[in-house]
Amino acid sequence: MSDGSITISAAIAPAGATRRAVQAHGSRRTYAAYALVTPAALLMLVMLLGPLAGVIALSFTDYQLGAPHLSWIGLANYQDLFADKVFWTALRNTLTYVVIVVPGAVVAGLAIALLIQSGTSLRSLYRTIYFLPVMATLIAMAVVWEFMLHPQFGLVNGLLRGAGLPAFAWLQDRNTALYALCAIGIWQAVGFNMVLFLAGLVSIPKQLYEAAEIDGASSGWARFRLVTWPMLGPVTTFVVVISGIRSFQVFDTVHVLTKGGPSKSTEVLIHTMYTEGFEFFRSGYAAAITVVFLVFVLLLTLVKSRLADRGVHYT
Amino acid sequence: MSNAHPIPFRAILRHVLLIAGAAVMLAPFIWMISTASKPQTEIFSSELHLIPHQFALAENLREAFAKANLLRFLLNGVIVTVSIFVLQVMVALPAAYALAKLRFVGRETLFALVLFGILIPPQATAVPVFLLLHKAGLLDSYAALVLPFTISVFGIFLMRQFFKTVPDDLVDAARMDGISEFGIVWRVMLPAAIPAVTAFGIFSVVAHWNDYFWPLIVLNSEHLRTPPLAVAHFRNNEAGTSYGPLMAAAMVIIAPLVIAFLFAQRRFIEGITLTGIK
Numbered sequence: 001m002s003d004g005s006i007t008i009s010a011a012i013a014p015a016g017a018t019r020r021a022v023q024a025h026g027s028r029r030t031y032a033a034y035a036l037v038t039p040a041a042l043l044m045l046v047m048l049l050g051p052l053a054g055v056i057a058l059s060f061t062d063y064q065l066g067a068p069h070l071s072w073i074g075l076a077n078y079q080d081l082f083a084d085k086v087f088w089t090a091l092r093n094t095l096t097y098v099v100i101v102v103p104g105a106v107v108a109g110l111a112i113a114l115l116i117q118s119g120t121s122l123r124s125l126y127r128t129i130y131f132l133p134v135m136a137t138l139i140a141m142a143v144v145w146e147f148m149l150h151p152q153f154g155l156v157n158g159l160l161r162g163a164g165l166p167a168f169a170w171l172q173d174r175n176t177a178l179y180a181l182c183a184i185g186i187w188q189a190v191g192f193n194m195v196l197f198l199a200g201l202v203s204i205p206k207q208l209y210e211a212a213e214i215d216g217a218s219s220g221w222a223r224f225r226l227v228t229w230p231m232l233g234p235v236t237t238f239v240v241v242i243s244g245i246r247s248f249q250v251f252d253t254v255h256v257l258t259k260g261g262p263s264k265s266t267e268v269l270i271h272t273m274y275t276e277g278f279e280f281f282r283s284g285y286a287a288a289i290t291v292v293f294l295v296f297v298l299l300l301t302l303v304k305s306r307l308a309d310r311g312v313h314y315t
Numbered sequence: 316m317s318n319a320h321p322i323p324f325r326a327i328l329r330h331v332l333l334i335a336g337a338a339v340m341l342a343p344f345i346w347m348i349s350t351a352s353k354p355q356t357e358i359f360s361s362e363l364h365l366i367p368h369q370f371a372l373a374e375n376l377r378e379a380f381a382k383a384n385l386l387r388f389l390l391n392g393v394i395v396t397v398s399i400f401v402l403q404v405m406v407a408l409p410a411a412y413a414l415a416k417l418r419f420v421g422r423e424t425l426f427a428l429v430l431f432g433i434l435i436p437p438q439a440t441a442v443p444v445f446l447l448l449h450k451a452g453l454l455d456s457y458a459a460l461v462l463p464f465t466i467s468v469f470g471i472f473l474m475r476q477f478f479k480t481v482p483d484d485l486v487d488a489a490r491m492d493g494i495s496e497f498g499i500v501w502r503v504m505l506p507a508a509i510p511a512v513t514a515f516g517i518f519s520v521v522a523h524w525n526d527y528f529w530p531l532i533v534l535n536s537e538h539l540r541t542p543p544l545a546v547a548h549f550r551n552n553e554a555g556t557s558y559g560p561l562m563a564a565a566m567v568i569i570a571p572l573v574i575a576f577l578f579a580q581r582r583f584i585e586g587i588t589l590t591g592i593k
Contacts, residue, residue, distance in 0.1 A: 032413075032417070035497070037577050038492070048468065051444050055442055065446065140569045144347045
């Protein structure tokens with residue numbers, strides 16, 4: 001109803017009058033603009049940009065929560081950090097996690113997307129099933145995984161024993177705990193990557209496949225190698241970077257299932273940061289760990305924005 | 316030509332592979348439901364069976380609700396996610412409109428800061444924001460759970476991109492009608508942007524319903540716990556003893572989002588993959 005009245009009044013207002021009105025209201029509109037952006041700008045400053053600057057500044061201080069003062073200690077936190085064996089263990093574990101989960105979740109996501117797209121039946125059913133882990137609260141599912149990996153009564157060892165294979169104490173064994181967490185990470189991320197790949201596959205023009213077929217690319221593999229893979233290149237890079245950034249942030253499964261153990265075998269950066277900052281309240285030291293984490297994430301982000309600058313966009 | 320012989324074989328192979336994969340993806344869900352339906356004695360038996368000999372789902376659910384105030388925790392989840400989303404929209408929409416449709420000094424700078432803000436991972440600001448809430452005496456409250464997320468730079472970016480596609484004529488016409496700039500945001504732009512707001516809403520609600528890191532940091536009191544914290548505490552308290560009720564509790568916690576997802580999967584997938592643009 002109001003739409004109708006808007007169009008009519010716009011139609012009867014002469015163009016000149018509109019322009020004059022626009023000018024007259026120009027400065028009032030500028031005030032309005034500032035009024036409209038002020039809440040967002042303030043909150044951004046207080047909750048995002050300020051704290052970002054704060055975390056960098058804090059990393060050069062000895063601040064501990066509740067301490068009456070803080071003093072500038074230069075690079076001492078970083079020196080302590082680089083001299084700490086736990087930090088290097090956490091960094092190595094985080095990188096191991098990233099190096100396993102990223103290829104795992106990307107290759108599986110691509111394979112599933114290709115399989116779903118290669119036929120027409122049951123597409124949306126499969127998509128729903130594979131996407132389910134993305135939706136389900138990770139903490140709740142981590143607890144379920146813990147029971148599935150139970151040394152005696154778990155499904156995984158039950159199946160292994162049934163097949164005559166050796167069983168493991170998965171999360172309680174320092175040689176397998178990190179890999180068990182990687183498996184949960186891949187399980188959770190696959191569906192997300194699959195959806196991005198599906199979107200990429202749909203956007204490949206059909207004519208390219210027809211042209212490839214005319215040129216003699218008759219096998220599925222040849223079509224994949226000549227058309228699909230090159231056309232998906234940008235999507236793939238994008239998915240790799242996104243998965244990388246997310247894997248760097250791994251925390252939930254570690255905190256609820258292993259607390260970094262056994263014997264630090266699953267200690268990861270954000271978990272170390274959490275322990276130092278929110279259990280021991282060594283804010284300055286935790287800030288230094290955060291800065292190291294930020295450097296890695298920003299490096300990955302740089303790769304992504306370089307790609308975005310080249311005009312690569314998807315939804 | 317394409318009706319030649321290998322088609323049925325390939326179609327079958329496709330289903331075999333996809334069903335095998337689906338079994339792995341669904342295994343935790345099936346195992347969760349199966350365990351939640353078994354009595355204690357069947358859970359602690361080394362013989363594997365999916366369908367319980369004796370159904371105990373009701374007992375396990377009753378025990379879960381008795382041991383933990385699950386209804387309260389679910390309510391907390393709803394209060395926190397809804398408050399966050401409503402405040403995010405109230406803050407982001409006006410800013411997005413101004414960035415998309417109004418000219419003012421500092422617009423480009425502000426938009427550049429929004430783009431920069433998107434790159435900051437949530438863990439990066441945790442220590443200073445925690446100290447800020449500590450100084451303000453707001454730790455261990457709903458405010459601590461909600462306030463840090465009232466600003467969504469991603470939401471501003473998303474809505475600004477959407478508002479760019481709304482024709483200027485519509486805005487000018489509303490002005491001729493005497494609607495204020497503030498009124499335009501809510502009476503003209505918001506109705507036009509419902510699909511984008513819905514997608515952002517799903518993204519926001521799923522992210523905060525499932526969030527574990529932040530509630531873990533700022534909460535102490537039991538009555539404020541959000542669903543993920545509740546599961547984690549349940550697991551720690553019952554360590555290794557009552558898996559039936561634990562699995563039943565996990566079921567209850569994931570149920571709201573999973574059911575909503577099954578009913579509107581296209582919208583959910585759209586909303587959640589928005590992070591892909593991040």
